[in-house]
Amino acid sequence: MKEVFYQIIKYFFYYTARFxxxxxxxxxxxxxxxxxxxxxxxxxxGALLDPLLVGSNIxxxxxxxxxxxxxxxPFQWFMDALRMLPVYRIRNGYANLKKNDNIFEKCRKILxxxxxxxxxxxxxxxxxxxxxxxxxxxxxxxxxxxxxxxDSNISIIPVGINYGHHxxxxxxxxLVYGKPIRVKNFINNNNSIAENINCLRENLEKxxxxxxxxxxxxxxxxEKKKMIAPKNTKLEFxxxxxxxxxxxxxxxxxxxxxxxxxxxxxxxxxxLFSIPNFLPLLLIKNIISKFKDIVxxxxxxxxxxxxxxxxxxxxxxxxxxxxxxxxxxxxxxLVLVESLMLFSLYIRQYLLLFKK
Numbered sequence: 001m002k003e004v005f006y007q008i009i010k011y012f013f014y015y016t017a018r019f020x021x022x023x024x025x026x027x028x029x030x031x032x033x034x035x036x037x038x039x040x041x042x043x044x045x046g047a048l049l050d051p052l053l054v055g056s057n058i059x060x061x062x063x064x065x066x067x068x069x070x071x072x073x074p075f076q077w078f079m080d081a082l083r084m085l086p087v088y089r090i091r092n093g094y095a096n097l098k099k100n101d102n103i104f105e106k107c108r109k110i111l112x113x114x115x116x117x118x119x120x121x122x123x124x125x126x127x128x129x130x131x132x133x134x135x136x137x138x139x140x141x142x143x144x145x146x147x148x149x150x151d152s153n154i155s156i157i158p159v160g161i162n163y164g165h166h167x168x169x170x171x172x173x174x175l176v177y178g179k180p181i182r183v184k185n186f187i188n189n190n191n192s193i194a195e196n197i198n199c200l201r202e203n204l205e206k207x208x209x210x211x212x213x214x215x216x217x218x219x220x221x222x223e224k225k226k227m228i229a230p231k232n233t234k235l236e237f238x239x240x241x242x243x244x245x246x247x248x249x250x251x252x253x254x255x256x257x258x259x260x261x262x263x264x265x266x267x268x269x270x271x272l273f274s275i276p277n278f279l280p281l282l283l284i285k286n287i288i289s290k291f292k293d294i295v296x297x298x299x300x301x302x303x304x305x306x307x308x309x310x311x312x313x314x315x316x317x318x319x320x321x322x323x324x325x326x327x328x329x330x331x332x333x334l335v336l337v338e339s340l341m342l343f344s345l346y347i348r349q350y351l352l353l354f355k356k
Contacts, residue, residue: 006061006082013302014056020302021173022164022350026057027237028177028211037111037152038180039142041204042159043131043212044120045166048299051118054159057175063110064118065103107141112149117141121204125295127166129225130217131209139201143193146183155180156204160211164233167297169305170349172233174240176211213241226251230353259354266354273348276316276341280308309345313338 017024032038040062042054051064063083085103107117119141122132138156146154158178164171186200209215214224227244231253235243243249252260259266274281284304288297317334 009052009082010056012306013052016302016306017053017056017173020169020305022170023172023234024175025173025237026175026177028179029058031177031179032058032060032157033153033155033180035114035153037114037145037149037154038116039111039138039154039156040116040118040159041121041138041156041208042118042161043208044122044125045127045129045161045163045295046298047125047293047296049302050120050125050161052302053161053173053175054118058116058177060116062116062118063107065107065120104141104144108145108148111142111145111154112152114152121201121208127295128217129162129212129214129228130221131205131212131215134201134205134208136197136201139197139204142183143186143197143200146187154183156183156200157181158204158207158211160208160213162213162237163298164228164230165353167294168349168352169298169301170346171230171353174213174233174237176237178207178211181207213237214244220247223247229253229256230350231256256354259351266351270348270351270355273344273351276344277309277312277348280305280312283308313341316341 038060040054042050044050046053051062051066055062055064061083063085065087066084085106087100087103107119110117119138121134121138123135124132126132142154142156146152157180160174160176160178162174162176164173181200181203183200186196186203188196188199191199213228214221224244224247227247227249229251232240232243232249240249284301287304288300291297291300314334317337320337321334
């Protein structure tokens with residue numbers, strides 16, 4: 001039953017992402033080995049959305065390591081079904097850190113059996129495009145698993161999740177799976193285990209940066225960040241990455257310049273196109289307001305949107321039909337009403353991308 005649930009959720013988010021994002025461009029799927037243990041190491045800028053995006057776009061099932069404070073209670077069955085394991089941090093109490101020993105033992109066995117793990121190598125999630133300094137956790141796990149299971153071919157796949165906008169729907173997404181890092185190549189008997197782990201971590205950090213549009217935070221970071229604009233994110237990954245690196249891209253197109261000069265018009269249009277969907281938008285806004293961390297906003301939207309909006313459209317369709325559309329074919333009328341509401345929602349989301 002849990003495996004069926006896992007597959008349903010996997011494909012649900014695969015198709016949901018195609019509605020939530022304007023364009024989803026996936027690169028490097030052919031880099032993923034068909035056999036052998038794999039540790040996927042994505043950057044972490046979208047909270048719960050990150051593992052769902054990475055896992056739903058690959059054919060193999062993946063066990064994900066997740067912060068421990070979301071486990072327990074009535075949702076534990078779902079966490080187990082989604083192949084999630086808890087990771088304990090110092091903020092969860094020093095005594096709980098010992099529990100990680102059993103978790104990492106499970107992970108080593110999973111990799112040794114030729115299955116897949118997902119672990120975020122950055123210390124924590126954040127709301128910027130650059131890559132934070134990697135912790136040693138993922139490199140240590142992969143190296144220890146390879147030593148414990150010497151006959152296995154364990155790889156680390158660097159993954160870059162590039163959001164056109166971190167919070168606004170209908171932006172672009174570039175999901176990049178980098179070339180595999182063969183862990184066996186980093187077992188050097190002339191070095192200590194710590195030295196081998198550091199070498200693997202440094203290589204992983206380098207490879208992850210190759211999968212990101214804007215991987216480094218430097219003096220030019222905030223200026224180059226402006227180039228991640230709707231007119232540019234429709235480019236192919238390599239073209240956009242090179243353009244940002246060279247500073248050759250413009251930060252705004254004609255539409256962006258127009259709305260920058262006409263902010264009142266932009267706000268008015270956003271308000272008008274929000275009216276047909278005011279209730280679900282208000283409901284999601286109220287739910288989001290309960291999250292102090294802005295990084296969770298997109299996760300909430302992509303989880304609730306596919307449920308709340310269709311229910312609203314169905315209710316409005318039924319209500320308006322029985323009030324005004326008795327002489328019309330119901331299904332045709334329902335499709336018309338829902339198409340107009342969906343269209344207004346997408347126009348609203350597109351306009352939001354130009355809001356400063």
